[in-house]
Amino acid sequence: MMTKKKMRTPPIFWLLSLFLSTKxxxxxxxxxxxxxxTPSDKFIDITxxxxxxxxxYGEIYYRRGITPxxxxxxxxxxxxxxxxxxxxxxMDMGKITKKPLQGTxxxxxxHSYLAQTNLLNVxxxxxxxxxxxxxFCPENSKTKPCRFIDRYGQRKNIGxxxxxxxxxxxxxxxxxxxxxxxxxxxQSWSATFxxxxxxxxxxxxxxRLIKPYDFxxxxxWITPPLASLGNGPLLNVxxxxxxxxxxxxxxxxxxxxFAMSPKEAKKMALEKExxxxxVKGRVVPTSRNEAQIRFDFELESDSIEIYRDPSLxxxxxELSISNLISKY
Numbered sequence: 516m517m518t519k520k521k522m523r524t525p526p527i528f529w530l531l532s533l534f535l536s537t538k539x540x541x542x543x544x545x546x547x548x549x550x551x552x553t554p555s556d557k558f559i560d561i562t563x564x565x566x567x568x569x570x571x572y573g574e575i576y577y578r579r580g581i582t583p584x585x586x587x588x589x590x591x592x593x594x595x596x597x598x599x600x601x602x603x604x605x606m607d608m609g610k611i612t613k614k615p616l617q618g619t620x621x622x623x624x625x626h627s628y629l630a631q632t633n634l635l636n637v638x639x640x641x642x643x644x645x646x647x648x649x650x651f652c653p654e655n656s657k658t659k660p661c662r663f664i665d666r667y668g669q670r671k672n673i674g675x676x677x678x679x680x681x682x683x684x685x686x687x688x689x690x691x692x693x694x695x696x697x698x699x700x701x702q703s704w705s706a707t708f709x710x711x712x713x714x715x716x717x718x719x720x721x722x723r724l725i726k727p728y729d730f731x732x733x734x735x736w737i738t739p740p741l742a743s744l745g746n747g748p749l750l751n752v753x754x755x756x757x758x759x760x761x762x763x764x765x766x767x768x769x770x771x772x773f774a775m776s777p778k779e780a781k782k783m784a785l786e787k788e789x790x791x792x793x794v795k796g797r798v799v800p801t802s803r804n805e806a807q808i809r810f811d812f813e814l815e816s817d818s819i820e821i822y823r824d825p826s827l828x829x830x831x832x833e834l835s836i837s838n839l840i841s842k843y
Contacts, residue, residue: 547571547827548583551590554704557697558641561589563749566717566793566827572812573719573747574791576825584668587748589640590708594750596633597705598800598808606630608694611676611686631690637701638693639663639673646697650689651678714798718754718812719827724788725770732840734774735785739841740792740819740834742767752798755811763841764819772840773821775832783831785823792834793820793827 549565562585564571576582596603605626606612612627619625638650644663651673652661661678665671675681677689708714718741725736741754741764756762763769773790775783795816802809819834 548585551708554707555700557643557646557700558704559586559589559643561586561593561641563587563590566719569795570714570716570749571719572716572749572752572798574721574825575719575748576827578826579667582826586640586670588636588670588672591749592633592636592640593701593705594708595808596637596702597708599630599633602626602633603630603702606634608698609691611690634694634698634701635673635676637705638697640670641701642697647673650693651676653678653681653685709798709800712800715815716796716798716812718752718794718796720792721825722790722792722821724773724785724790726788728777728780729772730777732772732774733776734772735780736770736842737773737790739764739766739769739771740794740821741765742769750798750810751807752810752812753801755813757814758836760836760839761814763839764836768843769841770843771834772842773832773834774840783823785831787823790831791822791825791827793822794818 547565548562549568549570550563551561553560562583564575564582564585575585575587603626605623607627612624612631614628615621615624638647642650647663648660651663663671663673675686676693677685681689720740722740723738725738728735741756741761754765756765764771794814796812796814798810798812800808801811814836817836819836820830821832821834823829823831
């Protein structure tokens with residue numbers, strides 16, 4: 516009796532299938548970005564990861580070759596520039612201010628140093644490649660054109676005015692020329708961010724699935740979605756818990772019920788211990804000081820979406836904050 520040989524998928528079709536699936540994933544992830552267009556060819560566009568058309572704060576998803584290029588630092592330093600207007604008012608535009616000694620009482624000197632540091636960071640991440648070559652590539656550089664990106668394709672922080680190896684005269688010319696040619700335009704662009712001093716956004720965090728499935732309460736217990744939020748690559752954001760239910764979302768000793776029927780749980784087959792939570796809210800500046808500008812994240816929704824993947828493509832359910840079930 517002859518047996519049928521198992522048909523093998525030709526390699527070319529397997530490769531084509533892999534290419535198409537990868538391209539589809541890239542397209543889905545690529546759609547989850549938001550871009551702030553540059554007002555001038557002196558600068559570059561700023562692209563951030565997003566969720567449903569709004570900036571994504573908290574944990575960012577990165578996969579080389581899949582996720583599109585983002586320049587989070589450009590956004591961060593421009594927004595900081597907007598809220599450093601009182602510090603920029605004391606900036607010395609005629610010479611470079613050295614870092615003041617610790618404990619100095621000269622607030623104007625400190626402000627000048629902080630403003631110049633922010634401006635250098637903005638220049639590093641916001642200016643076009645041509646502008647960086649003009650202002651931060653010394654004439655005696657052994658590597659012309661100078662490179663301003665790292666091996667991951669991200670912009671580097673430029674350490675000094677004029678670029679690495681520039682003498683004090685080149686540094687001074689670079690700084691004073693840049694201030695004259697770029698400062699006003701950069702400040703004007705920074706003023707367009709956070710209209711009405713707020714920004715609608717989504718806050719993403721990771722939660723841990725506590726096994727096994729609870730048949731009595733019909734659901735999984737998970738760690739509080741807003742208890743382990745660290746500072747992501749955008750701004751220094753602090754979640755503001757107002758109600759008692761919201762406070763339970765931030766208590767690390769707490770557990771929160773992620774309800775689902777036994778049938779749903781069996782179908783979902785949640786083997787991974789890590790899930791991702793997404794909540795919509797509003798980012799607002801709350802305080803300014805010489806060292807840091809702080810922002811609060813205020814909830815604008817009663818529901819928290821739960822996803823099984825960091826790219827936020829596989830939603831598996833929601834939590835209602837007002838109907839939250841929790842335990843210690």
